[in-house]
Amino acid sequence: MKKVHIFALCGLIFGIMACSSEGEKHADVTLSTVQCGMCKKTIESGMAKVDGISKFDVDLNTKVGHVTYKASAIELAAIEKAVSALGYQANNTEADPIVYQNLPDCCKIGGMQ
Ligand SMILES: [Cu+2]
Incomplete structure (x- = not known):
């Protein structure tokens, strides 16, 4: 209950942008070499173990990783x-x-030996 209250208060006073800049940040990472679902799995499960990263979604169609991370940690x-x-x-x-x-x-592409 307390957590919900603080979040609501933060949203009201500072606005969502100010809140997120203090906590979690979002970025898009271009993953030009991903090929298939196995790549997606490898990256998502690997990145889940990295401190400071709360979410890493790989979009295979656009070859972009959507990452949510703590700016204070990584x-x-x-x-x-x-x-x-x-x-x-x-x-x-x-x-x-x-x-x-x-x-x-x-998972390999041409061009790299
Ligand atoms: Cu692959």
């Missing part, structure tokens, strides 16, 4: 690094080549 650059460590490119951060090598064949 930066976007660190999120990109975490995606890279799973073997996928995130924005301009290239995939870790060794991890990429070990991805299932269906």
Whole structure:
């Protein structure tokens, strides 16, 4: 009950934008190398283990990751690094080549050795 009350109060006084800037932030991460549902699963389950990230949804059609994270706990650059460590490119951060090598064949694209 108290939590609901604080949220309502925050919304009334500061507005939703001010609230979210203090807590959770949303960003879109371009995932240009995702191929299939397995990629989606790999990234979503991998990112779920990263501190500060509360949600990471991969949209396979647009190849965009919708991430919700705590700005006080993690930066976007660190999120990109975490995606890279799973073997996928995130924005301009290239995939870790060794991890990429070990991805299932269906998750690989041409152009990377
Ligand atoms: Cu895949």
